[in-house]
Amino acid sequence: MTQISTFEGTIIALILALVIWDTVWKMIALWKSARRNQMGWFIAIALINSAGILPIIYLLLNKEKPEFKD
Secondary structure, eight states, X not given: OOOOOHHHHHHHXXXXXXXXXXXXXXXXXXHHHXXXXXXXXXXXXXXXXXXXXXXXXXXXXXXXXXXXXX
């Protein structure tokens, strides 16, 4: 029976936190880009893993635009 060392436990916790961080930002940005019919942003955010950086950039650049695009 093996035990996880404190260092390994810390690494696992950091990775889990990063995955949750990225997932939350990615889902928000994907939702908003889909609602605005911005296919290019949607594809880029869906395919590029950037630890939440790309979705945050998208949200900052598009925060003043309306949700629905006619």
